[in-house]
Amino acid sequence: RLPAAVDSFAKAKGSHFPSPDFWGKEIVYSIQVDRFNDGSPSNNDPAPSEAEWNRIPGLRHGGDLKGIEQRLDYLKDLGITTLWLTPIFKHNGSYHGYCATNPTDVDPGFGSREELRNLVSEAHARNIKVVLDVVVNHLCDNQSSYVKHADHARCSNDLNTANWTGADASSPAQGELAMGDSFFPAFRRPEFFNRCGSNSGSDTSGQGAETMYGDFSSGMFDYNTRNRDFQEIFTNLHKWWIAYADVDGFRLDAAKHVTEDYLAYFSTHVRDYAKTLGKDNFYIVGEVAASPDWSARRLGTMQTHVENPSLHGNVPQSLLSSIWDLQPTYLSHQAARFPGMNAIYDFIFSGDSRDYLVGKSSGARIESFYRSQDYQMLAQQSDPRLNWKVLEIHDWPRIVSDSPDDLWKSKLALSYLATVPGIPVIYYGMEQGFNGRCLDEAFAVKGAKESIRSFCQGGDDAMKRQDMFMGSPWRLGSTVPAIRDLAYVGPRDAASSLGWQEDPMLNRDHDVYRTAKRMNHLRASCSPLHQGDTFYSWHETSNSGILAFSRIDAGKEMLVIVNNSSVPLPIPSLTIKSGGSFDFQNVENDLEKAKASSFTASFHGLKVEGNSVAVFARAEDLGPYNEDLKLRLCK
Structure with missing residues (x-):
């Protein structure tokens, strides 16, 4: 089956797309496939009857693979370099796809195998990588x-x-x-x-x-993930998608809930197979919503010495036995000489960051975790710069759900994501200010069932997964007035035929989108932001105030000052890592400079606006002013 997939791809597309040298430079865009864009109305479920309108939030809405392909140029403009797609394999009919029934085929509601391969090919033509979501914990079957x-x-x-x-x-x-x-x-x-x-x-x-x-x-x-036959079959089935569709990585759903030896087997053999196709740095990231020791047993070196697994931490015997078997394979892999997953979600950092940005905790918690033994334990397993940083995901409320009109909070969140260590993950619609809130005026006259109104008062997952295309039945609110005006809850209309540049749901003329684009491109151009070390230099003890840190790479230092309050605040003098006397310059404003001397940066009364991020760099490290982005990128 695998050789046939390789031959099929070679005839249709040629050679496979190579892996990036360093995944830490990527900017990920997370897509809930059913809710993103309907590119093929012919594969939609029948419209619900009037009696079923109360079920609209939990039904399939029509988003598909073709719809994603139609928006690749939009994502390229935003500065996205990797797509993470929620599960697209055959499933039990749930819109989210996490109840898989057959991992060997694409669910017809999302498209076909060929459409997946075409999507990946078109993404690669724009240097955008594709990560597929793999349900590793369970299989669904309604008849069993x-x-x-x-x-x-x-x-x-x-x-x-x-x-x-x-x-x-x-x-x-x-x-x-x-x-x-x-x-x-x-x-x-x-x-x-x-x-x-x-x-x-x-x-x-x-x-x-x-x-x-x-x-x-x-x-x-x-799944009994200890069963060796199961491990081999499951792994081989998913190798096929690399050969056939040329995908670049896997996101392992519910990796907390499976045995460690299974993750070692799957990760090692998938990477080894991808290498034979020219993908020598295939990326595997896991969802492990658990304590750091659980995460460490699943990540990278998995609390073992890769060359001598007899030296290990507190790990199961089944994992040790598996690692001894896998050792010759993973040690031969130059880019990943370890058995576990390449990366995980950094849930602790992400949760602490989210709480700080919305004013529920101080920045001290963020710095405290970064300096903690838990952080060091995780960093010993794998490069922490490869971990995913999230402020919104499909299981969390939108970050502005409690401040649904606060456009500045939307901008703050996107700016912060672009400057912190790790790989930023932008949840679809974040750049359009999505807030996950129903609007009374958005209910269709005939479809305004009281049951839906009641539903909107709750915290159901559908509130976190609003639609992002015209003609859809579940368009919720936004901090951006132009997007908020498109809100609608009711029967599905005809799908829009507008191109991405005219699509009102892809509005690029407001501050939230412009901020996301500007900061994404800044991060991509500046090695300190996408691969540098981090040094925290200031935090307040209260829940409102400034958090400051340096990002440093190859002697280049950049200063990031975050203000989560609603008012401008003076920037304090900051301890820095660079010696000598020189000026730091605001990348967005040439007139704002800080004097550096004796390992201290002094800002002489400069302020950072409320709910904003200011970034400073040495003038000699910056290029000319970019009129489109309204800042200076790094050289």
Whole structure:
């Protein structure tokens, strides 16, 4: 199957697209595929009847792969270099795609294999990489059920003990699963599933045995990721997408909930295979919403010495056995001489940053984590510059959800993302000020069901996943007045045929978009911002005030001053790492300079505007003023 995919790609597209040398320079745009753009109305679900209008928020709205392809030039203009697509494989009909039923084909509501390959090819033509979302924890099947229920707690604890001791993954407390006719054939083996039964919400969100071995919910069957046959089959199925579609990376959904040996096997063999196609730095990032020690056991070196795994931290025996088997393979990989995932979400830093930006905590928490043993433990496993930094994702409310008209907060968030260490992830619509809020005036006259109005008062996931295309049924609010005026909740209209430059949902004439574009291009041009070290030089103890830090690379130092308050604040004198006497210059304003002397930068009364970020660099490190972007890029 893999050789045929390679031959098919060679005939259709030629050679595979190479990996970037350093993923830390990338700027990621996160796309909820169903909600982004409808490029092929012919593959949409039938419109709901009037009696079903109360279900509109949770239905499929029509976004697809063709719709993403139509907007690649918009994303290029924004400064995006990598796309992360939510799952596009066949699933149970849910709009989000996280209930996969067949990982070997594209869900027809999103398009076809050929459309995925064309999307990736067109993205590569613009030097934009594509990362696919892979559901590694479970398989869904509505026709399958337990005919004998498990002893949930005992089953989970038995399997967890087996993982730590290296014993076989089985338990007399496991349930018996009756697999329906539609069950994915390659996985139609009971031993491929843990069969411990359904979790409670606290089981899944916690760090007990149940979170790794229980089903998220009824119909979502938890993989037995200790099974070696399963590991090999699952990994080979996903290698195929690299060969066929030329994708550049995988984002592993729910990586917290699977065994460490599985992540080592998958990551090592996927990278090794991608290397044979010319992708010698294939990127694997995992969602691990857990404590740092859980993350460390899944990341990079996985708390082991890569050349001598006998030297290790607190890790399961099953992982050690796997690493010994994998060692010859991963040590032969020049760009990734480790068994685990390349990167994770930096959830602690991201959460602390979000709280600071909205005024719920001080910047001291951000600096404290950066200096903590937890941070150092994670940094010892893998390059922290490769971790994803997020302020919004599809599971979190929009950062301006509590201040839905605050355009300045939208600008602040985007500016901050571009200047902090790690890879920034812009959640779709962030650059258009999306706030995840319903507007009373947006309800269609006939579709304004009270049940939808009540729904809008809650915190359901659909509020975090508003539509971004005209003709769609779930267009919510924005901090940008021109985008807010497009809000609509009701029956679906005809899809827009406008090109991206005329599309009102892709408005590029407001300050939020211009800020995002300006800061993305600044980050891309300045090596201190995308690959430099970080030195924190100032924070307030209150929840409102200035946070300042330096970004430093190859002797070049840039100063970043963040103000999360609503009023201008004077910039304090800052300790810097550069010696000598010279001037720092505001990249947006030639008249604003700071005097550097004796490892101190003095700003002599200069202020940073409220809800703003000011960036300073040496004048000799900056190029000419860019009239389009309204700043000086780095040379």
